[in-house]
Amino acid sequence: MSKIYDCSTDTGRAQGIRAAADAAKSGRLVVLPTDTVYGIGCDAFDNDAVARLLATKRRGPDMPVPVLIGSWDTIQGLVLDYTEQARTLVEAFWPGGLSIVVPQAPSLPWNLGDTRGTVMLRMPMHPIAIELLREVGPMAVSSANISGKPAPVTAVEAKQQLGAAVNVYLDGGQATIGTPSTIVDISGHTPRILREGAVATERLAEVLDIAPDILLNRPPAEGGGGQA
Template identity: 65%
Template structure:
């Protein structure tokens, strides 16, 4: 049975975060608010939980699950190296609506889908999400909707699509900005914007001060 916690109420927020932390550690999936849209998430290192997340969305491993982190320093343990360009983008836009694709550390025991050795990382600008992430560590998080349907901008939207497939819903109110994150791929010779979203391409160019391509 699913439980929805109103994170606008102090006591309910504390109970919800405790329940969500316990669920994630037990290999279950939860729904959490972010600064863009609601996310469905689980322990990034629990391959079975990630498969459950994909099944709940009705999606296959051909679309890998991004990873959310609760601090800048977490990134150092997840990737082969953090290039200068990545650090510049992190300092400029994290926490916030910018996702960065990097080569992940080959020693990590995770299965996020068909990633071809890469991982997409973001630090969200939402207090509930950050508190959960700082408690449980990196989480595999995708938008909280069935594949092909609109992303959830309220907890009720997520419940209507995902229902009992999710054990805990953290209700942080309506998302302030339902624009998806901008995605910058730093695995090639030049930065490549895979998707323009919350952060304009020109802002990325201003920070990196060099050649920035945009995927067509």
């Protein structure tokens, strides 16, 4: 049975976090608020739960599930090498609307889809999400929508799409940004943006000290070397 927990009160929030943590730890799916949009999540290390998450979204393993974490320190145990570039992005944009694709630690026993040795990580700027992540640990979280449909910005919108497939819905109010995260891939020689979103390309280029056109993998603008 699905239930929406109103997290606008201390009591509702405590009950909701407890119910969501219990559900995630027992292999079930939960919906949680983030700063960008609402997400559907589960324990990242529960491969059966991740498979259910993908099935609920009607999405295949060719679109791997991102992982949300609750602190800066957590990333160091999940990546092959915590590079200076990764550290720069974490310190500039986490918590916040930037997802980072990096080579994953080879010993991790998870199956997030066809990741090809990488993992997409983000630390959201939402107190309810952070509290849940610190209870559960790393969670596989994707936008709480059926693939191809709009990403929800409220718990009610998420339940309208996902219904009883999710056990616990945490209602943290309307998502403040309402736009999915920006995704930057730093697993190769040159950083590149895979999806434009909540973090502006120009701001990301400034932090990485790289031309926006290079980040977007397109030829530089005529006569200007790509800088705008």
